[in-house]
Amino acid sequence: AYVDLHGGTKRQAAWHSYIDTAEEFNEPGKFTALIGWEWTSAPGGGNLHRVIFTPDGADKAKQFMPFSQLESDKPEKLWAWLDATNKRTGADFVAIPHNSNLSWGKMFQVEDSEGNPITADYAERRMRWERVVETTQIKGDSETHPALSPTDEFADYERYSFVMVPTGPIAKPVEADYVRAALKRGLEIEANTGVNPYKFGLIGSTDAHTGMSAVEEDRFAGKGQKDSRPELRKNPTGLGSAKGWDMGAAGIVAVWAPRNDRRSIYDAFQRKEVYASTGPRMAVRMFAGWNFSARDLDASRFPASGYARGVPMGGDLTGKGKAPSFLVEALKDPDGGNLDRIQIVKGWIDANGVAQEKIFDVVWSAERKRGKDGKVPAVKNTVDLKTGKYINSVGAVQLKTFWRDPEYKAGQKAFYYARVLQIPTPRYSLYDAIKLGIDPRATGKPLTIQERAYTSPIWVSAKS
Structure with a gap:
């Protein structure tokens, strides 16, 4: 039929x-x-x-x-x-x-x-x-x-x-x-x-099937008719064994x-100068080059310096250099949470031909310092679990940095992409629980989340 x-x-x-x-x-x-x-x-x-x-x-x-x-x-x-x-x-x-x-x-x-x-x-x-x-x-x-x-x-x-x-x-x-x-x-x-x-x-x-692209946590319209309203989300969606609160906004x-x-x-998609967000409308740029310096982030030079002396997200950095350097900048969603940190995710082939990965914290909001273990402490969670309100008293409105890979080996083939994290904000299921007057833990989901953006990678292929 x-x-x-x-x-x-x-x-x-x-x-x-x-x-x-x-x-x-x-x-x-x-x-x-x-x-x-x-x-x-x-x-x-x-x-x-x-x-x-x-x-x-x-x-x-x-x-x-x-x-x-x-x-x-x-x-x-x-x-x-x-x-x-x-x-x-x-x-x-x-x-x-x-x-x-x-x-x-x-x-x-x-x-x-x-x-x-x-x-x-x-x-x-x-x-x-x-x-x-x-x-x-x-x-x-x-x-x-x-x-x-x-x-x-x-x-x-x-x-x-x-x-x-x-x-x-x-x-x-x-x-x-x-x-x-x-x-x-x-x-x-x-x-x-x-x-x-x-x-x-x-x-x-x-992937909403409601005709609405409402992906904000405080106004999530669901995947389809079976999870479009808070009171429905405890029920199965009809998609395998999933229930409404399993969906992400x-x-x-x-x-x-x-x-x-x-x-x-279309041209931007073809050159891969695009990036993903889990919902917040944050602005994110990333460039790679062999000869960037911190001066290239100056407002009078950036982002023109990135295009003139390097390649943007989605591009290929070729040529010759000791180690790739990166310019990365993120500006918060005007209506959303402040920014926690920017990370750069690296993938490369080791001497045995096996792909490896490592994550570098490259810039974060000013109230914290990197610990002796090399980790950046978690940003404070300001969410009030009773009201669903949070305060932008932590984090940053804007983060930007110049970063050079300290572990790069000459001739190494690698990719790098930026991951930008927001401070903790309420998951939509917390808002639902408050509205329904139920214990938020009954949703089976985290009470708060750190929303994020992912840039397209830049691939590095240098001559040794």
């Missing part, structure tokens, strides 16, 4: 209606409406969804019908269709892997869909279309997991492992499901094939583009 409804021209009227709506509301320079769809591949219940958009308009979009999982549930077939459609119509596309934490070990594998080892050809085809990945959303955060990053004190954030099949299994954390592990795996594959299949930028999205994508129009936004 599904195939019959899908076949022929049965979907054309609906697709053209979507296109016409996007065209009606697209206002270059003011409000950009993109034409796109979701490819909902889920072999065996593992989420391999991709969200696909085009920067082009109705003239090209009406020349094709969206490729769906009924045509094929294999990513390679999707990429082949994108390539063929691009050649036939001239339409450009971006395909964004979605919710990898629920892929059941399938999103970032070391083999292709047929079980063959990833080749340079596979890597090139994947990287042509999948320039960014979704790192955080309502169904959990996919940056990393405590089991995969045991030395990361902030890894335990909005975990969600409810595989979307009726029997309700729980996914065990594996490298193929998480973004940081995939970035590391990409370095290892590149060492063997010469091409990195996981050289992607990082974004966030909502996230996320959004930020784009550094010279103009607010379709082509400029």
Whole structure:
């Protein structure tokens, strides 16, 4: 029955209606409406969804019908269709892997869909279309997991492992499901094939099915109709064994583009000058170069100095130098919590060809000093658990720093991305509990969280 409804021209009227709506509301320079769809591949219940958009308009979009999982549930077939459609119509596309934490070990594998080892050809085809990945959303955060990053004190954030099949299994954390592990795996594959299949930028999205992108903790509108209101969230959502409070109020994508129009936004995705936020609208910039100094952060020079003498987030730093240096700046959401710290996450290949990771605290709010153990003490939690109010009496409105990797070895291939942490603020489930007059612990979720942003990585490949 599904195939019959899908076949022929049965979907054309609906697709053209979507296109016409996007065209009606697209206002270059003011409000950009993109034409796109979701490819909902889920072999065996593992989420391999991709969200696909085009920067082009109705003239090209009406020349094709969206490729769906009924045509094929294999990513390679999707990429082949994108390539063929691009050649036939001239339409450009971006395909964004979605919710990898629920892929059941399938999103970032070391083999292709047929079980063959990833080749340079596979890597090139994947990287042509999948320039960014979704790192955080309502169904959990996919940056990393405590089991995969045991030395990361902030890894335990909005975990969600409810595989979307009726029997309700729980996914065990594996490298193929998480973004940081995939970035590391990409370095290892590149060492063997010469091409990195996981050289992607990082974004966030909502995945809300309510028609509202309300991801603020104090006004979260839920994933769908079964968890759209506080009184419903103690109940199952219908997504595997998840309940309403298992959802996370996230996320959004930020784009550094010279103009607010379709082509400029597409170009930013292509060069990966984008970043993810779990909800707060904080502004974050990051650059890498061989010869930066602290002066490059001066207001009269930054960010022009970053572009002139280095590369922005999403870029490749090549050439020759003793160690890469970084300029990173974050400005808080005007309506949100202050900033706790900025960290830089590094991944590299060791002498044995194995990918490693390390997190560096590079700048933090002024009231604390690094301890003798090398750690920065936790920022104070100002949340009043009875009222849900917090005070921006700690943290910083803005953080910025110049940082050079003190552990870099000449010729090392590595990636670096920034993670910006807010001070603790109430999770939406705390607001719900206060409104409902129940014990917040009954939600089974943390009372407070530290929201965050993730920049796209910068890849360093220096000549020794």
